[in-house]
Amino acid sequence: MTPFPQSIQSITRRELFQRAGCGIGGLALASLLARDGFSAAPSPAKLRTDALAPRTPNFAPRAKNVISMHMVGAPSQLELFDYKPELIARDGEPIPQSFIEGKRFAFIQGHPTLMGTKFKFQKCGNSGLMISELLPNLQKQADEICIVKTMHTDEFNHGPAQLFMQTGSGRFGRPSFGAWSTYGLGSENENLPGFVVMLTGKMAGAGSSLWGSGFLPTVYQGIEFRTSGDPVLFLSNPAGISNDDRARTIASLGKLNGVQFAQMGDPEIATRIAQYELAYRMQTSVPELMDISDEPEHIHKLYGTTPGKPSFANNCLLARRLIERGVRFVQLYDADWDHHGSVFTALPRKCKDVDQAMAALVADLRQRGLLDETLVTWGGEFGRTPMSQQKSNDDKPNAQPGRDHHKDAFCVWMAGGGVKGGTSYGETDDFGFNIVRDPMHVNDYHATLLHLLGLDHERLTFKFQGRNFRLTDVAGKVATKIIG
Numbered sequence: 001m002t003p004f005p006q007s008i009q010s011i012t013r014r015e016l017f018q019r020a021g022c023g024i025g026g027l028a029l030a031s032l033l034a035r036d037g038f039s040a041a042p043s044p045a046k047l048r049t050d051a052l053a054p055r056t057p058n059f060a061p062r063a064k065n066v067i068s069m070h071m072v073g074a075p076s077q078l079e080l081f082d083y084k085p086e087l088i089a090r091d092g093e094p095i096p097q098s099f100i101e102g103k104r105f106a107f108i109q110g111h112p113t114l115m116g117t118k119f120k121f122q123k124c125g126n127s128g129l130m131i132s133e134l135l136p137n138l139q140k141q142a143d144e145i146c147i148v149k150t151m152h153t154d155e156f157n158h159g160p161a162q163l164f165m166q167t168g169s170g171r172f173g174r175p176s177f178g179a180w181s182t183y184g185l186g187s188e189n190e191n192l193p194g195f196v197v198m199l200t201g202k203m204a205g206a207g208s209s210l211w212g213s214g215f216l217p218t219v220y221q222g223i224e225f226r227t228s229g230d231p232v233l234f235l236s237n238p239a240g241i242s243n244d245d246r247a248r249t250i251a252s253l254g255k256l257n258g259v260q261f262a263q264m265g266d267p268e269i270a271t272r273i274a275q276y277e278l279a280y281r282m283q284t285s286v287p288e289l290m291d292i293s294d295e296p297e298h299i300h301k302l303y304g305t306t307p308g309k310p311s312f313a314n315n316c317l318l319a320r321r322l323i324e325r326g327v328r329f330v331q332l333y334d335a336d337w338d339h340h341g342s343v344f345t346a347l348p349r350k351c352k353d354v355d356q357a358m359a360a361l362v363a364d365l366r367q368r369g370l371l372d373e374t375l376v377t378w379g380g381e382f383g384r385t386p387m388s389q390q391k392s393n394d395d396k397p398n399a400q401p402g403r404d405h406h407k408d409a410f411c412v413w414m415a416g417g418g419v420k421g422g423t424s425y426g427e428t429d430d431f432g433f434n435i436v437r438d439p440m441h442v443n444d445y446h447a448t449l450l451h452l453l454g455l456d457h458e459r460l461t462f463k464f465q466g467r468n469f470r471l472t473d474v475a476g477k478v479a480t481k482i483i484g
Contacts (some may be wrong), residue, residue, distance in 0.1 A: 178329040180220075
């Protein structure tokens with residue numbers, strides 16, 4: 001793939017706002033306003049770089065769009081998807097020394113004991129996938145999903161592991177998967193960002209870098225849609241500024257930017273103008289999108305949504321609405337899955353928060369004919385140990401046990417977009433500690449997702465600091481077994 005012009009420097013959104021002299025709601029391409037007699041700036045076709053214009057993939061794609069759900073804190077795979085009867089049978093026994101020899105854990109010390117799950121699993125759908133009773137709605141979608149049981153990562157602390165899962169690196173400064181996707185494919189909606197992010201609960205430890213553009217041009221970074229106030233920061237006009245005032249300001253900015261672009265030909269100027277144009281269009285497109293009150297009652301019942309009440313369910317419904325409108329990549333984050341203690345009481349509550357909505361999303365996409373072209377993913381940043389972490393403190397001396405971080409084996413699931421439904425990939429040992437068949441490293445996961453989007457992970461590159469970088473670095477292998 002031809003890299004984006006190197007003359008574009010990655011400035012931050014804050015810097016962009018400061019340079020422009022007003023919020024995003026007061027910015028637009030001057031030529032749009034020329035239609036109303038406010039400006040005679042050059043036309044968009046001459047100025048914009050088309051950085052987000054749709055692009056032809058490397059080969060025929062199975063998926064056009066992605067909805068990625070990240071459960072911040074890392075849910076326990078042993079309570080949800082990786083059924084281990086032997087672990088249950090040996091609950092309370094010390095784990096064999098050979099398993100933990102030379103291993104590092106975040107909090108566990110000494111020689112821990114095995115801890116089996118207390119929750120029942122059952123075979124689901126025609127495929128017979130084993131799924132926990134904690135996810136009764138997802139059980140009904142078993143024939144649509146593929147459960148990967150052998151994910152593994154290089155990082156065992158939350159922040160670096162979150163970065164690794166989203167950017168392919170445990171360090172700050174790399175582009176996120178969503179940014180790479182929009183860089184490679186562009187977007188099919190001119191009135192909305194190509195990459196949208198929505199959060200439920202507190203921010204993940206790694207912060208907004210999880211949807212950043214890194215060294216890619218900032219046009220590819222994720223844009224956070226909020227559930228209260230302005231859906232996007234600075235979308236509204238500042239207090240005391242009328243539409244006519246805003247239009248005159250934009251007209252002046254458009255003329256100045258147009259002159260500078262004509263003199264210098266710097267793609268950064270054109271990219272900035274394209275961002276202004278998008279911001280202008282978002283003033284009408286975003287409020288309409290975010291108002292889910294126009295959805296029929298049976299859809300609200302399906303998802304468990306309540307208009308005006310922020311929730312993960314609302315975000316799942318909004319994700320479907322975004323995909324319908326041609327947004328390339330939608331990232332949903334849900335917080336509070338970090339169960340070092342009380343896993344048997346805290347995890348059911350979290351599952352109840354997401355089960356109905358994520359299952360509804362899959363079902364809704366299917367009934368609308370969108371699932372085959374939409375890749376849906378779900379998972380956390382790593383897994384949980386099969387050993388108990390007995391967490392207690394002075395305030396809660398009788399706190400119930402939980403599970404520590406485990407980077408060597410965990411589960412994610414995928415649906416749609418060319419993935420074989422009703423299947424599982426890989427196998428772990430009797431305790432769910434080590435992988436015994438078909439491992440999938442995070443690099444392999446990214447390579448596979450890009451492949452489903454029609455992108456060759458080895459060809460999707462960007463030259464930075466003298467060499468070509470890619471999402472999968474120097475690794476990554478496509479897991480062809482999961483592709484239908």
